[in-house]
Structure formats: structure tokens, C-alpha cells
Amino acid sequence: MGFAETFFNWGVFVSSLPLLLSGLKVTLQLGLISIVFGLVFGLVIALVRIYAVRPLSLVAKVYTDVFRSIPLLVLLIVVYYALPFVGVRLSPFMSSAVALVFVSGAYAAEIFRAGIEAIPKGQFEASQALGLGYRHMMADVVLPQAVRIVIPPLTNNSINVIKDTALASVVAMPDLLKQATQAQALEANPTPLIVAALMYVALLWPMVLFVGRLEKRYRRGER
Amino acid sequence: MSAIVSIRDLHKNYGRFRALAGINLDVAEGEVVCIVGPSGSGKSTMLRCINLLESYDHRGQVLVDGVRVERGRALASVRKDVGMVFQSFNLFPHLTVKENIVLAPIRVRKLSAEAADEKAQALLERVGIAEQGDKYPEQLSGGQQQRVAIARALAMEPRVMLFDEPTSSLDPEMVSEVLEVMQALAGSGVTMIVVTHEMGFARQVADRVVFMDEGQVIESGTPEEMFDHPKEERTRLFLNAVLGHKEAKKSE
Numbered sequence: 001m002g003f004a005e006t007f008f009n010w011g012v013f014v015s016s017l018p019l020l021l022s023g024l025k026v027t028l029q030l031g032l033i034s035i036v037f038g039l040v041f042g043l044v045i046a047l048v049r050i051y052a053v054r055p056l057s058l059v060a061k062v063y064t065d066v067f068r069s070i071p072l073l074v075l076l077i078v079v080y081y082a083l084p085f086v087g088v089r090l091s092p093f094m095s096s097a098v099a100l101v102f103v104s105g106a107y108a109a110e111i112f113r114a115g116i117e118a119i120p121k122g123q124f125e126a127s128q129a130l131g132l133g134y135r136h137m138m139a140d141v142v143l144p145q146a147v148r149i150v151i152p153p154l155t156n157n158s159i160n161v162i163k164d165t166a167l168a169s170v171v172a173m174p175d176l177l178k179q180a181t182q183a184q185a186l187e188a189n190p191t192p193l194i195v196a197a198l199m200y201v202a203l204l205w206p207m208v209l210f211v212g213r214l215e216k217r218y219r220r221g222e223r
Numbered sequence: 224m225s226a227i228v229s230i231r232d233l234h235k236n237y238g239r240f241r242a243l244a245g246i247n248l249d250v251a252e253g254e255v256v257c258i259v260g261p262s263g264s265g266k267s268t269m270l271r272c273i274n275l276l277e278s279y280d281h282r283g284q285v286l287v288d289g290v291r292v293e294r295g296r297a298l299a300s301v302r303k304d305v306g307m308v309f310q311s312f313n314l315f316p317h318l319t320v321k322e323n324i325v326l327a328p329i330r331v332r333k334l335s336a337e338a339a340d341e342k343a344q345a346l347l348e349r350v351g352i353a354e355q356g357d358k359y360p361e362q363l364s365g366g367q368q369q370r371v372a373i374a375r376a377l378a379m380e381p382r383v384m385l386f387d388e389p390t391s392s393l394d395p396e397m398v399s400e401v402l403e404v405m406q407a408l409a410g411s412g413v414t415m416i417v418v419t420h421e422m423g424f425a426r427q428v429a430d431r432v433v434f435m436d437e438g439q440v441i442e443s444g445t446p447e448e449m450f451d452h453p454k455e456e457r458t459r460l461f462l463n464a465v466l467g468h469k470e471a472k473k474s475e
Contacts, residue, residue: 125276126313130327130379131302140326144317 023179042108306376366397
């Protein structure tokens with residue numbers, strides 16, 4: 001068999017495509033859910049870390065440190081294979097989502113914290129001097145400025161979350177990678193793997209370009 | 224005349240450093256008080272205690288219109304009534320000039336957007352930059368930015384305006400445009416407490432000049448009393464240093 005026939009086999013491609021597309025759908029679902037919940041969770045952790053009373057703020061700090069230290073794959077396996085021993089049985093999808101949200105939330109929290117802390121003290125003081133309450137100070141003055149700072153790193157974080165969904169294949173989640181390896185075994189041909197790899201790239205390349213453009217724009221805006 | 228701001232036995236320490244060591248000061252409605260003194264004498268710290276940007280020792284007290292300034296419910300209403308202009312402007316960079324001005328009136332005073340906008344336009348005219356409302360702060364000169372900051376504070380219709388070295392971070396050629404606006408405000412009856420190094424302004428505009436050093440009020444009086452016949456040695460030394468320096472600069 002020639003190179004093209006091995007790696008880009010049309011027949012294999014066509015027959016494995018439905019499986020790959022269903023895997024892509026699962027990957028996207030898992031990615032989106034993990035990104036959205038990770039962001040919300042991260043913002044809450046960041047606000048607790050900065051503004052809550054001492055003990056709570058310490059909990060938030062320990063949380064972000066621990067979950068940025070633990071390898072996602074290890075966490076995922078613990079959640080899926082170890083938690084059932086204490087009666088917590090989660091589906092492959094739920095296990096993967098929980099692990100991804102916990103870890104990406106920790107990273108998002110650090111990004112939000114850096115963004116909020118980058119806002120000069122004078123902005124808080126001016127808001128307070130004008131009589132704005134905490135809610136309006138955050139919503140109208142601090143967060144809109146912080147968001148500009150955090151969008152590029154948060155987009156990066158989101159790219160990582162989507163990439164990391166591939167780890168879910170180890171807990172038998174029928175995501176894009178899992179379906180590709182299955183199809184490859186079925187067809188005894190690596191074409192599905194190549195197609196899956198191309199799908200990941202096609203999905204994430206635009207986001208990577210987007211981050212690059214954002215970073216350039218905000219760097220110019222600062223001057 | 225009733226005191227709109229009343230400061231009694233105000234103390235504050237940073238660790239072992241005594242920033243404020245028992246300040247007493249009353250400011251009457253409509254009065255313009257200039258606070259002068261060497262750097263690190265506690266002028267700004269005292270000013271920032273009036274709207275609690277800086278906390279102070281419990282034994283003393285700051286009253287604004289009879290209400291004790293402290294954490295809690297009353298603080299919001301005190302801050303509504305106390306406008307502040309900062310050395311570094313502190314405009315909101317993501318909002319246009321007009322949005323900077325209408326934000327607090329809409330959010331805190333619950334003004335309608337139209338009413339707030341009308342008021343903002345009037346204030347911009349009052350500070351002499353009527354046509355800059357749609358620009359962003361970074362597009363304006365320092366002097367213009369500080370005038371926007373003054374308009375922003377005035378939009379809340381405060382009972383008293385605090386100025387914390389409002390011209391200290393301006394390029395020299397922009398100082399006068401800000402001082403002129405402040406002088407006009409003083410003339411229109413706004414109660415003002417101004418921490419400043421501009422002795423010319425203090426002499427011309429103040430009803431009363433207060434000299435502070437080492438966290439205490441050393442002496443206060445009319446500009447004539449303070450500049451022409453200071454009673455205290457420390458006041459004299461300070462004025463000689465500041466004014467002498469100015470004269471020397473002029474003759475260069």
C-alpha cells in the first residue's frame with residue numbers, strides 16, 4: 001500500500017466519517033460546558049480570593065494552587081476510577097466535565113485575579129469617592145477594564161480546555177480521539193486518526209489566530 | 224455659619240509612624256480652605272479621612288453635615304455629599320468624558336439618562352471643555368482631564384469638594400487652566416478644602432489657610448495673616464523655603 005492509500009484512504013475516510021463527527025460533537029459539548037462553567041467558577045474563586053474574609057480567601061488560594069499542580073489526567077482518573085469506591089459514580093462525560101471545570105476554573109481564577117489586581121487603586125478610590133456601591137464599582141468600573149486585560153489569556157485557557165478534552169478518551173468517553181482510535185482499529189487503517197488530528201487543528205487554529213490578534217490590539221491600545 | 228465638615232482630635236498611625244496627631248478643623252458652608260505644608264505632613268491623609276478613603280483612630284471623629292464618617296450605612300450618604308478631585312485625575316479610561324460624568328448621578332442619585340446628560344453638558348461648559356464630551360480621557364491633555372474630573376465630582380452636587388493636590392501632576396503650562404476653574408468654583412459659593420502647593424492660589428482664593436506639619440495643624444488664619452504675618456516659626460520657615468524658591472526660580 002502506498003503512502004496516500006495508508007494515511008488518506010478515501011474509502012476508510014467515508015466509512016469512518018459519521019463516527020468521527022459524532023466524536024467531534026461530544027468533544028465540542030464537553031469543551032463548551034467546561035469552558036463556560038470554568039469561567040464562572042474561576043471568577044467566583046477570584047473574587048473570593050481577593051475580597052472575602054481571610055479564611056475563605058485562603059481556601060480559594062489553596063484551591064487554585066492545588067488544582068494548578070495536579071495533572072489533569074491524574075485528576076480525571078481519580079474522579080472516574082477512585083470516587084466510585086466512596087459511592088460517587090459519575091458517567092464518563094460528567095467525570096471529564098468535573099475534572100476539566102475544576103482545573104480550568106483554577107487557571108481562570110488566577111487570570112481574573114491578575115486582571116482585577118492590574119486595575120490601579122485610583123479607580124477604586126474614585127468610584128468610592130463618587131458614592132458608587134461595591135456592585136456598581138465592580139460592574140461599571142473595575143470588571144469592564146479587567147475584561148480587556150483577561151480576554152487574551154482566557155482565550156488561551158479555553159484553547160487548552162478544548163485540547164484537554166482529548167484526555168477524556170481514557171475514561172471511555174466517546175469523544176473525537178476515542179472515536180478515531182476505534183475507527184482506526186475497526187478499519188485497520190490510520191486515516192481516521194489523521195482526520196481527527198486535522199479536525200482538532202481546524203477547530204483551534206482560528207482561535208489561536210484570534211488570540212494573536214487580540215494580544216496585538218491590546219498591546220497597541222495600552223500606549 | 225454652620226460647619227459642614229468638623230474634624231475633632233483626628234489621629235492616625237501607620238505602624239509606629241504618627242501620620243496624624245490630633246487634628247481639629249471646622250469648615251463652614253461656602254468656605255474655601257487651603258491646606259499647605261511640607262510633604263509628609265499629613266495633609267492628604269487628613270483630606271482622605273473626610274470621605275474615609277483613609278481610616279482613622281476611633282478616639283477622634285470626622286463629621287460631615289453632623290454625620291459621623293465611619294463604615295456602615297451612613298458612609299454611602301456621606302460620600303454622595305463629598306466630591307473629590309485627585310492628583311492623578313483617576314478618570315475611568317474605558318468610558319467617554321460624558322460617561323465618566325453621568326455614571327454616579329445615574330447609579331447613585333438615580334437621575335434619568337437624559338437629565339444626567341443635560342447636567343453633564345452644562346458642567347462641561349462650566350469647566351470650559353464643552354466640545355470634548357465624546358472623547359476618551361486619554362485623548363485629552365492633563366489639564367483637560369483634571370477639569371473633567373472636577374465636572375465629574377460636581378455632577379453629584381456635593382456639599383463640599385475635596386481637592387488633593389489637583390495640579391501637582393500637571394505640566395506647568397496646564398496648571399493655570401485648572402486653577403482658574405477652581406477659582407470660579409470658589410467664587411460661586413462651593414465649599415472647598417484644597418490641599419495644594421500653589422501658594423499664589425491659596426493667597427488669592429482661600430478664605431482661610433491652614434498650615435500643617437508632622438500631622439498637626441500648626442497655625443491657621445486668613446491668607447494675609449498667614450503669608451504676611453505668620454506667628455509660628457515653622458510656618459515662617461516653610462513659607463520662606465517655598466516662596467523663596469519660587470522667587471529664585473523666577474529670577475533665573
